[in-house]
Amino acid sequence: MKAKIYTKTGDKGTTRLVDGSCVEKFNPRVEAYGTVDELNSYLGVVRVGLQKLQELQPLDPFFEKIQNQLFNVGSLLACADEEVFKKLPALEEKHVTFLEQKIDELTSELPELRNFILPAGHETSTHLHVARTLCRRSERRSAEVMVKDARYDICLKYLNRLSDFLFVAARWVNLKTRFEDVLWKKSE
Template sequence: MSDRLTQITTRGGDDGSTGLGDGSRVGKDSVRIHALGEVDELNSSIGVALAEPLPPALRDALVRVQNDLFDLGGELCIPGREALTEAQLARLEACVEAFNGELEPLREFILPGGSRAAAALHVARCVCRRAERAVVALDKAEVIPATSIKYLNRLSDLLFIGSRIANRFAGQPDVLWQPGLNA
């Protein structure tokens, strides 16, 4: 593999623009760059969760997701590119089903929290929803492959389920919402 990043400081963005993967330049405030930044933050949020103790199967799934998010980032930085595949989406959906099958059905909403890993996964879930909204906004301006939006939608499900798996792994119960508790 050749060196990809030989020079980190380029000064090319000092005027408020940034280069895309196809060589074109756009404003750093563009909808595309906003979506790309949200996906990058999502990947970093998952990295924070991975710094905590997690069951090996969940850890492996999240590392695969991080790689998929880099594919998505590559897709977003090159207009017209399709990088996420139906196979990646299917793998993610299978993870959601498998992990959810391990859990007791929910009878009420749960409050975000529990173990540090679960709390980090809840934050990542919120960042995922924000990234999804940013990609949907970009799709209104320029056509984005449908697989990308579906992937982010399924990923938020995995992160929610993963938070419950992380709590179980840590011996922490999910804390259920108590409607009207403070009324």
């Protein structure tokens, strides 16, 4: 017999963390991994756009790796117990370096940016900008957890670098689809 998807734990405003502890649904830890999950889901929308155009398809496998890494981030944020934490898939400096290398690679193709730009252009680029803002929110929520527990420093660093990557990827998509970056007009 298959296990049921519903546990009824949440019926009274609580949920269980990865380590089995029960917390309120408004707990900062739940907020943190919940926003990471929201970001991860939205990256699925981004990937649909990447898969539609041949010139964007090379980024899709990279985004699949990011989605897997975000599951690792979420599981770490969903765990308060030290012993269980050690058994979870680790997030390491190499994951941050992975993002930095891709940022540098994509940036090398882009024209220099001298002004702020609006989140506009190709449809997939705009989805990447939405993902970037979701990533920034994930950072803010994760910082609430990190302030009390330094084990999450790497999660915050990863999310910070990921938001930079999403910005650069949005510009790269505009370049590849022949859309101009839309400059912010301060006088408007």
